[in-house]
Amino acid sequence: MSVTIKDIAKILGVSHTTVSRALNDSPLIRQDTKERVKELAKTLNYTPNYNAKSLVLDKSYNIGLFFSTLHEGTSSSFFYEVVRGVNAIIHKEFNLVVRGIDDCGDLNAINKKHFDGIIVMSQSTKDDLFIYNALEKQIPLVVLNREIQDAQIVNILSDDRKGAYNAAAYLIKEGHKQIAVIEGKKGFKSSQERKEGFLQALIDHDIPIHKDFIVEGKYDMESGYRSMKKLLQLPVIPTAVFCSNDDMAVGAMRAVVEQGLKVPQDISIIGFDDNIFSSFLSPALTTVKRPIEEISKEGAKKLLDLIRNRETTHQLLYFHTELKIRQSVRKIND
Numbered sequence: 351m352s353v354t355i356k357d358i359a360k361i362l363g364v365s366h367t368t369v370s371r372a373l374n375d376s377p378l379i380r381q382d383t384k385e386r387v388k389e390l391a392k393t394l395n396y397t398p399n400y401n402a403k404s405l406v407l408d409k410s411y412n413i414g415l416f417f418s419t420l421h422e423g424t425s426s427s428f429f430y431e432v433v434r435g436v437n438a439i440i441h442k443e444f445n446l447v448v449r450g451i452d453d454c455g456d457l458n459a460i461n462k463k464h465f466d467g468i469i470v471m472s473q474s475t476k477d478d479l480f481i482y483n484a485l486e487k488q489i490p491l492v493v494l495n496r497e498i499q500d501a502q503i504v505n506i507l508s509d510d511r512k513g514a515y516n517a518a519a520y521l522i523k524e525g526h527k528q529i530a531v532i533e534g535k536k537g538f539k540s541s542q543e544r545k546e547g548f549l550q551a552l553i554d555h556d557i558p559i560h561k562d563f564i565v566e567g568k569y570d571m572e573s574g575y576r577s578m579k580k581l582l583q584l585p586v587i588p589t590a591v592f593c594s595n596d597d598m599a600v601g602a603m604r605a606v607v608e609q610g611l612k613v614p615q616d617i618s619i620i621g622f623d624d625n626i627f628s629s630f631l632s633p634a635l636t637t638v639k640r641p642i643e644e645i646s647k648e649g650a651k652k653l654l655d656l657i658r659n660r661e662t663t664h665q666l667l668y669f670h671t672e673l674k675i676r677q678s679v680r681k682i683n684d
Contacts, residue, residue: 372384438650472539504656509669518551518592528586531564574605635676
């Protein structure tokens with residue numbers, strides 16, 4: 351049977367109200383009493399009853415983590431790292447509710463009774479209706495992955511454009527001139543940023559841009575596989591392919607192997623994200639590290655600050671990307 355506030359109160363000889371206030375850091379309780387209560391609660395493995403607390407304190411104890419979509423364009427590895435990052439920060443105080451914005455048919459359900467705060471992993475301007483609805487209801491909000499021009503929003507994102515630029519520049523430095531790109535999901539801001547960064551590098555280094563070398567993907571392994579198949583059917587195939595995320599790079603590598611070719615001996619492949627599996631592939635994938643888990647942790651910390659302090663000021667924080675050089679790109683000698 352689980353330990354309750356009344357059990358702790360009985361052992362310490364205080365009221366259950368005192369225990370409740372001590373556990374919630376009430377200024378009405380002396381510091382030494384708080385310490386005694388918390389120490390005993392820890393010893394007895396006390397777990398808060400969030401439903402009861404929510405009724406007493408008028409809080410839901412829920413943090414909403416909303417993705418643009420969970421059905422297409424959100425890879426499993428990306429999803430895992432975001433959830434792990436957020437949960438690492440909030441798990442001791444809040445329940446985590448994970449949903450896709452495209453599944454929210456009724457925005458009336460997004461309110462302060464259901465959520466004490468919301469983190470949005472945003473990919474598209476289609477999310478703006480959801481975001482501004484939450485703001486109008488004065489729900490503390492942090493937006494990750496996409497910049498929102500609003501004075502009341504905390505924004506945290508990575509410099510995807512620069513990361514893609516550096517990836518293409520590295521391929522050029524290694525002697526590649528026939529370079530293709532497998533884009534991310536159409537309509538996603540990250541897809542646009544990475545494509546533009548890639549193309550700018552080609553322009554700056556006087557590398558021709560071939561229309562047939564620009565192929566659309568959907569951020570999943572299957573689309574990477576299909577897109578690479580298209581590239582392999584061209585009269586002149588590229589010597590290197592920049593995949594807009596690591597999941598598509600995996601699909602692309604499979605397509606190359608099925609064609610009887612090898613990575614990187616015949617075709618070099620570079621990815622984006624540096625997912626947890628990327629260094630364990632054979633060959634290990636050269637990729638752009640985007641610190642997804644760290645961005646998610648920082649987003650959760652900022653949200654907790656907003657919930658506690660109720661001060662909403664605009665912040666725009668950028669996390670740098672980093673090129674991780676491994677074995678999937680070969681140097682071409684002049």
